[in-house]
Amino acid sequence: MIIGAGALGTGSAEMLVRAGIGNITIADRDYVEWSNLQRQQLYTEEEAEQRTPKAVAAKKRLTAINSEVKIRCHVMDVSVEEMEQLVGGVDLILDASDNFDIRMIINDISQKHRIPWIYSACVGSYGINYTIIPGKTPCLNCLLENVPMGSATCDTVGIISPAVQMVLSFQISEALKILVEDRLHLRNKLVSFDLWKNHQSSINVDKFKKEDCPSCGAEPSYPYLSFSNQIKTAVLCGRDTVQIRPSRPIDRDLESLDKALSKQPGKVSRNPYLLSFSTEEYRLVIFKDCRVLIHGTKSIPEAKTLYHRYLG
Amino acid sequence: MLLTVNGDQVEVPNTVKTIAELLQHFEMHHKVVIVEKNAEILEKAEHTATLISDKDKIELVHFVGGG
Ligand SMILES: [Zn+2]
Numbered sequence: 325m326i327i328g329a330g331a332l333g334t335g336s337a338e339m340l341v342r343a344g345i346g347n348i349t350i351a352d353r354d355y356v357e358w359s360n361l362q363r364q365q366l367y368t369e370e371e372a373e374q375r376t377p378k379a380v381a382a383k384k385r386l387t388a389i390n391s392e393v394k395i396r397c398h399v400m401d402v403s404v405e406e407m408e409q410l411v412g413g414v415d416l417i418l419d420a421s422d423n424f425d426i427r428m429i430i431n432d433i434s435q436k437h438r439i440p441w442i443y444s445a446c447v448g449s450y451g452i453n454y455t456i457i458p459g460k461t462p463c464l465n466c467l468l469e470n471v472p473m474g475s476a477t478c479d480t481v482g483i484i485s486p487a488v489q490m491v492l493s494f495q496i497s498e499a500l501k502i503l504v505e506d507r508l509h510l511r512n513k514l515v516s517f518d519l520w521k522n523h524q525s526s527i528n529v530d531k532f533k534k535e536d537c538p539s540c541g542a543e544p545s546y547p548y549l550s551f552s553n554q555i556k557t558a559v560l561c562g563r564d565t566v567q568i569r570p571s572r573p574i575d576r577d578l579e580s581l582d583k584a585l586s587k588q589p590g591k592v593s594r595n596p597y598l599l600s601f602s603t604e605e606y607r608l609v610i611f612k613d614c615r616v617l618i619h620g621t622k623s624i625p626e627a628k629t630l631y632h633r634y635l636g
Numbered sequence: 637m638l639l640t641v642n643g644d645q646v647e648v649p650n651t652v653k654t655i656a657e658l659l660q661h662f663e664m665h666h667k668v669v670i671v672e673k674n675a676e677i678l679e680k681a682e683h684t685a686t687l688i689s690d691k692d693k694i695e696l697v698h699f700v701g702g703g
Contacts, residue, residue: 332703422703447702468668468699469680483702491703514670516697523642525695527672531679580666636701 325349325414327402327430329378331483332444333420334366335492340499341386347394348386349410352378353401353625363485401625402426404549407433416502417441418495423632424468425555425571431456431464432546435539440502444495449484449520451491454529455498455510462533463540465548467514487519557624566618566627574614581610585634606630640693648688655683658694668699 326333329352337350356364356371356378366385367378383397400406407429411417417430417439427443434441438458445452456463494515501509517524533540538547547553548571556569578599585592590603601608606620608630616635618627637648639658652661655678659665671678672695678686688694 328703330703420703423701427701445700445703447700450700452697452700467670481702514697518642521642521644523644525642525672525697527670527677527695527697529670529677531677532670577666632701 325410325416326351326418326420327407327426328352328420328422329364329366329382329397330354330360330420330422331363331365331485331488332446332491332495333378333418334364334382335488336418336420336496336499337382337386338365338389339492339496341390341393341395343500344390345393345503347396347413349396349398349414350379350382351398351400351402351406351410352382353399354378354629356381363483363488401628402429403554404429404433411437411439414439416499418499419443419445423636425632427464428548428571429554432539432548434458435463435544436546436549442495442498444491446483446487446491448481448518449487450516450518451487451494452514452516453491453494453498454514455502455512457507457510458540461512462529463537465539466532466534466537467529484519490517490519555628557627559622559624560617564620564622566621566624568616568618568627568631570614570616576610576612576614578610578612581635588634601634603634608634610635637688637690639688639691642694642696653687655686655688655694658688659683659696662696664696664698670697670699671695672697 326337329350340348355375356367358372360367361372366382371381377399379397379399383395386395411433417434419427419430419441421427430441434456435458440457443454443464498510513526514529515526535541538545553571555571558567560567578594581599582592582594585601590601593600597612599610609617616631618630621627637650639646639648652658655671659669674693
């Protein structure tokens, strides 16, 4: 199962479908945009023109590549409930998402159902990859302790497609080892690289496995599967506005956010309590107490996309 | 002080004495970073107390979200 059908999702899906994997499930909430075509290899200009949902466009192309593979594609904003529905019979979860809210849910689902998953991400010319095997390796919660907020995301700083392909090579090599049950050859290291700076590192992170981890420890509570830890959204009555509250309280550093957003096309203004960012037909208002209002849309998926694009 | 950071030789002011200060120096203190010093991985809680010295080899791996 692949979560996300952006750069990593389209690349890994194509490799696995060409390899003749039996069944594949792909879920994504977005539609194809022009800026996607530089690196999202299953999509065409026509689909950007028509704003075709990525899951629909992906299925069409993947079926044309290998009609023998059973391909299920869902136009879906995946959260806990959706993930629980999709995960039956799944041998491996590939992370092709663009945010840590969903990754922490994948991480807990993986532990709860004892399904391995592979964390992958890239920004600019940098990429990172780590395979998480329940009962063996530390989990993402062990490694992160706290969800990183404000880490650069690919829509705002861009990403070169060789970095995507490099992460994909790591991810799919690991995936194939898991799918043919050759776990002895798994990398078992956190690998990262920067193709522009000519650097690569590979670190053994076994030491980070925590006995009392709430996700993978002796008495797991799977905190990210509980309602209180999920990102909360609401369409505000009578206004073209969606409110988003992050999964956990953050004390937003509005000053550094101001700096980061000032590099984007759009207009930033700020007072001690909130920051307002106008771009295209939208306005994002970010409060210091971590609430965000997204004006200019009534669509929750669209609002979430904007939220993760600009706020990580 | 001369360090090797992610394979590159980097000159760091002598005011930078700990791993935590090094992350601050590189403006990485807001990010989630896994640090390895001379091939030994450090827990986050060790960053403030771990001293760095000339010729140390540091690996910094930071988590990113894009994809
Ligand atoms: Zn854990």
